[in-house]
Amino acid sequence: MKFKVRGTDTFASTGGRPFDKNKPLIIFVHGSGLSHMVWVLQTRYFAFRGYSVLAVDLPGHGLSSGESLKTIEEMGNWVGDVIGAVGCKEASLVGHSQGCLVTMECVAQHPEKIKTLTLMGGASAIPMNPELLKLAEESNPKAVDLMMDFAHGPAGHFGGHPVPGLYHLNVGSMIVQNKEIKDTLGVDFRACDNYKNGPEIAKKLDLPTLSILGAQDRMCRLKDGKILADYIKGSEVKIIEDCGHMMLLEEADQTLEILKKFIAEHYPLPSK
Amino acid sequence: MDPKTYKFDTLSLHAGYQPSKNAGSRQVPIYQTTSYMFDDVDHAAALFNLERGGHIYSRMSNPTVQVLEERVCALEGGTAALATASGMSAIFLTIMTLCNAGDHMVVSSQLYGGTVNLFRLTLPKFGIKTTFVKPRDTEGFKKAIQPNTKGIFGELVGNPGNELMNMPEVSNIAKEAGIPLIIDSTYQTPYLCRPFEHGADLVVHSLTKWMSGNGSSMAGILVEGGTFDWMQNDKFPSMTEPYEGYHGLSFAEEFGPTAFTMMARAEGMRDMGPCLAPQNAWNILHGLETLSLRMEKHCSNALKMVEYLSNHDSVAWVSHASAPGHPDKELAEKILPKGTGSMIAFGIKGGKEAGAAFINNVKLASHLANVGDARTLVIHPASATHSQMDEATLKFAGLSHDMIRLSVGLEDFEDIVNDFEDGFRAAKKPRLVANK
Numbered sequence: 001m002k003f004k005v006r007g008t009d010t011f012a013s014t015g016g017r018p019f020d021k022n023k024p025l026i027i028f029v030h031g032s033g034l035s036h037m038v039w040v041l042q043t044r045y046f047a048f049r050g051y052s053v054l055a056v057d058l059p060g061h062g063l064s065s066g067e068s069l070k071t072i073e074e075m076g077n078w079v080g081d082v083i084g085a086v087g088c089k090e091a092s093l094v095g096h097s098q099g100c101l102v103t104m105e106c107v108a109q110h111p112e113k114i115k116t117l118t119l120m121g122g123a124s125a126i127p128m129n130p131e132l133l134k135l136a137e138e139s140n141p142k143a144v145d146l147m148m149d150f151a152h153g154p155a156g157h158f159g160g161h162p163v164p165g166l167y168h169l170n171v172g173s174m175i176v177q178n179k180e181i182k183d184t185l186g187v188d189f190r191a192c193d194n195y196k197n198g199p200e201i202a203k204k205l206d207l208p209t210l211s212i213l214g215a216q217d218r219m220c221r222l223k224d225g226k227i228l229a230d231y232i233k234g235s236e237v238k239i240i241e242d243c244g245h246m247m248l249l250e251e252a253d254q255t256l257e258i259l260k261k262f263i264a265e266h267y268p269l270p271s272k
Numbered sequence: 273m274d275p276k277t278y279k280f281d282t283l284s285l286h287a288g289y290q291p292s293k294n295a296g297s298r299q300v301p302i303y304q305t306t307s308y309m310f311d312d313v314d315h316a317a318a319l320f321n322l323e324r325g326g327h328i329y330s331r332m333s334n335p336t337v338q339v340l341e342e343r344v345c346a347l348e349g350g351t352a353a354l355a356t357a358s359g360m361s362a363i364f365l366t367i368m369t370l371c372n373a374g375d376h377m378v379v380s381s382q383l384y385g386g387t388v389n390l391f392r393l394t395l396p397k398f399g400i401k402t403t404f405v406k407p408r409d410t411e412g413f414k415k416a417i418q419p420n421t422k423g424i425f426g427e428l429v430g431n432p433g434n435e436l437m438n439m440p441e442v443s444n445i446a447k448e449a450g451i452p453l454i455i456d457s458t459y460q461t462p463y464l465c466r467p468f469e470h471g472a473d474l475v476v477h478s479l480t481k482w483m484s485g486n487g488s489s490m491a492g493i494l495v496e497g498g499t500f501d502w503m504q505n506d507k508f509p510s511m512t513e514p515y516e517g518y519h520g521l522s523f524a525e526e527f528g529p530t531a532f533t534m535m536a537r538a539e540g541m542r543d544m545g546p547c548l549a550p551q552n553a554w555n556i557l558h559g560l561e562t563l564s565l566r567m568e569k570h571c572s573n574a575l576k577m578v579e580y581l582s583n584h585d586s587v588a589w590v591s592h593a594s595a596p597g598h599p600d601k602e603l604a605e606k607i608l609p610k611g612t613g614s615m616i617a618f619g620i621k622g623g624k625e626a627g628a629a630f631i632n633n634v635k636l637a638s639h640l641a642n643v644g645d646a647r648t649l650v651i652h653p654a655s656a657t658h659s660q661m662d663e664a665t666l667k668f669a670g671l672s673h674d675m676i677r678l679s680v681g682l683e684d685f686e687d688i689v690n691d692f693e694d695g696f697r698a699a700k701k702p703r704l705v706a707n708k
């Protein structure tokens with residue numbers, strides 16, 4: 001669905017159902033250089049089970065217009081604005097990777113609007129390898145190859161996508177490469193590298209929070225994910241074995257099952 | 273710092289398969305089953321509605337076939353793939369997913385005979401018309417595009433005349449027109465050429481051929497590059513507009529770089545059903561394990577054959593993109609640096625009669641209607657593969673009566689030569705030599 005946020009054309013996948021502002025809203029926020037496409041094996045499920053879903057494309061990403069936002073703080077604020085822009089008052093947030101930093105910022109800036117928070121492959125800081133950052137800022141396609149390498153666990157490198165026929169290393173890389181690399185991935189990596197508020201903000205979070213971590217994550221290592229979860233009061237932690245950073249694709253089914261249970265418990269549909 | 277993702281030969285052995293998820297079985301198991309148990313009603317509903325991945329019924333997908341799909345996809349550098357019962361069904365499914373009645377295709381004229389018939393005779397029955405363009409006529413592809421044209425289709429090295437289509441330039445023409453370029457890469461395999469790296473958007477294969485090499489099984493595949501933006505214009509409403517068959521799903525919006533394959537499976541496989549048998553998928557996977565090794569030898573044997581034939585006094589002409597003086601040699605060196613494949617066409621002195629005598633008197637080379645077997649194959653197209661064509665169509669497809677089509681196998685080169693010598697000897701006196 002196309003809509004305006006701060007006057008700019010914005011795209012969000014609604015999971016294949018018409019958007020309905022009267023249903024409980026879940027917003028999914030993608031990672032660096034990516035788009036709504038990474039969420040398809042989570043969003044459609046909720047959209048067909050009574051929720052309104054928005055897998056947003058951040059400004060300048062995927063099908064959204066505008067320029068990429070330069071800081072995690074701005075992105076967090078922007079996600080908060082999405083809620084009002086579609087006529088809602090509150091939402092649950094789900095973030096992946098950089099999207100974890102963004103959704104935490106959003107909670108910090110708009111605590112009254114956010115009901116639950118799910119962090120996938122998160123860490124309280126995502127410092128970038130300087131060489132990778134430079135390649136991304138130079139639009140070098142090697143940055144994408146390196147990212148796909150780091151983002152998938154050892155098992156994920158062999159493929160085995162849950163959707164028959166899809167080869168996820170190349171799916172991820174095409175999503176990134178369909179945009180100018182420096183304008184999306186480059187800007188995002190720089191924003192992650194610059195962001196230092198993670199620990200402070202995490203310690204102040206006070207809402208039901210779930211961390212889903214990949215045991216073999218090389219982008220945001222398991223131990224860093226656990227440290228983040230420890231900062232957050234009462235955070236649930238679920239670890240997926242044999243899985244890298246792209247759990248939402250590598251182990252889409254397990255990820256969905258974990259998310260389903262958490263949402264059902266902490267953000268249930270209103271009883272009729 | 274270099275990415276440590278697996279490279280070609282490793283992928284041809286491992287891509288798309290994890291033993292730990294299959295009882296530790298090192299070889300890919302054959303899932304000889306039609307259907308798959310649902311966990312519960314909610315799981316069933318989610319699978320039917322494309323909310324989650326998994327198998328329902330083997331017409332749509334099967335775990336053994338899935339490994340083949342991912343493996344070929346990985347080798348081609350694509351995002352998604354869909355295996356089919358034969359190469360022809362892969363082509364048919366691709367066109368039926370791309371086009372509606374009233375649409376038009378621009379197609380290279382030098383194609384496998386079955387593909388020519390599909391575009392010339394069968395697709396018009398569904399209201400899909402075609403303009404044929406000679407493979408070397410790059411400008412011709414541009415001129416043939418109409419407002420209702422939905423794609424350009426061709427084989428990189430035309431069959432059987434070995435004329436090359438200038439894929440990078442034709443791809444630019446397709447891009448300008450906002451339509452996809454579809455390449456039948458059967459003759460090349462991803463070992464010789466990865467068309468996505470030269471601007472193709474979709475690739476199809478007959479896996480019956482070099483990809484398996486064992487000549488045991490029919491199979492085809494459609495591979496998507498993930499490069500084409502279906503939403504750039506309003507030419508592809510079935511990809512971009514809500515699709516009734518799945519509660520108003522927009523394939524392009526939801527699935528982006530895999531939208532075409534998702535649509536081809538969800539609609540085409542569901543409704544037309546040319547699914548690949550798991551046993552056949554397994555046979556092809558077995559062949560794929562040695563793709564590089566085989567292609568290397570196919571190409572080296574072919575080069576030696578070209579030299580042998582070019583110097584033979586019974587041979588009027590030899591066509592192979594590596595042959596001296598071949599008009600596409602430069603282009604071939606650019607897009608096919610590892611070799612131009614193992615298909616050779618040559619003209620035999622003495623015309624049709626000599627050709628028949630040659631074919632009837634070789635014993636090692638198999639006379640049959642296939643290509644890309646590990647064994648050497650020969651055929652006389654004018655009397656076999658292209659025999660349904662009238663004189664004019666034959667000429668337009670780049671064929672002549674003296675042409676022999678040779679698919680060079682992996683035998684010892686000397687043995688092939690000895691066999692051909694018998695054939696040529698017989699061809700010199702066609703009337704004196706008894707047919708087999």
Ligand SMILES: Cc1ncc(COP(=O)(O)O)c(C=O)c1O
Nearest residue numbers: 358359360384456458478480491
């Ligand atoms: C180039 C090419 N494409 C497609 C086909 C059709 O494939 P199949 O025979 O597997 O249906 C063939 C078969 O000879 C072929 O040579």
